[in-house]
Amino acid sequence: MQQEASNIASTLLEYIARPLRALQEWLSPYLPGDEWAAYLAFAVYVLVILAGGFGAILSRNLIRAMLGLVLTFLGVAGMFLLLASPFLAFMQLLIYVGAVCVLIFFAVMLTQNTDGGEESRLPSLASLGYGALAFLAPLAVAGPLIVMYAGRVPVETPQPEGTGLLGAGLLSSYVLPFELISIILLVAMAGAVYLAFRGFNPKRGGQNQ
């Protein structure tokens, strides 16, 4: 029974793998080395990041902007996977998509700007011009520098080093930054609670101020 199941599974996998292999053979003269799949995945992730990012900064609806942000986070998580850091990819999903986006959603819900608010109009022409300038300036300044100098550094293909080493590093060499980030998180949360509850009066039916 198990043998049969594994046979079926391998047959199915063969059906998926055969066209991929044919595609690889067909494309291999045009692609750099055997790393064509990585380049393809990188191109897909860049497209996902571009689509999500422009959605996040241009959408007139803040909920849609947040969904664009989620798309961007997914693309960056894929880039972490390409960089052989699967733990970071999962942390990206957990922290950003799981926590930060929920915070942003709360911020959208607790303010009155989701529909017909200030964000729903297009920005003024001057503001759009400044935005285009702010988009082009980092590309114009740092882009040529990256193209000129980053290519000179000898690089290797990223190798996974195992998640256990990360934990060992957190508890041995880098224990001080670890504790610092804990304190920062604690202080930030205490400050957030203090700010949110300042002026909160339970005797007046929980009315603020």
Add this chain to the structure above:
Amino acid sequence: MTTLTFFLLASLLLLAMGLAGLITRRTLVGMLISVELMLNGAGLSIVAAYKSVPAADGVLGQLAALFVMGLAAAEATLVLAMILVAQRRFGKVTVRDISILR
């Protein structure tokens, strides 16, 4: 042009998009979204550099990116509280209206 170049260009793209959003957005929530974009680009560039250069310690790079993520979470928490306070005081969270210090 090595793989490091491509990853750094992708993170530069994230920085540029975040900066453009920071300029064009009118509300604090939209600006928070843009800042998250930029922080994500920073983490990506750190990991790309540390994992690609042979002499660099890949563990240190991943931990640095984790710290950036922790800072981003703390920053988002604080900004949420600030947005609450601004909403309570001014009734709106557009940056043009939040211009008095006291």
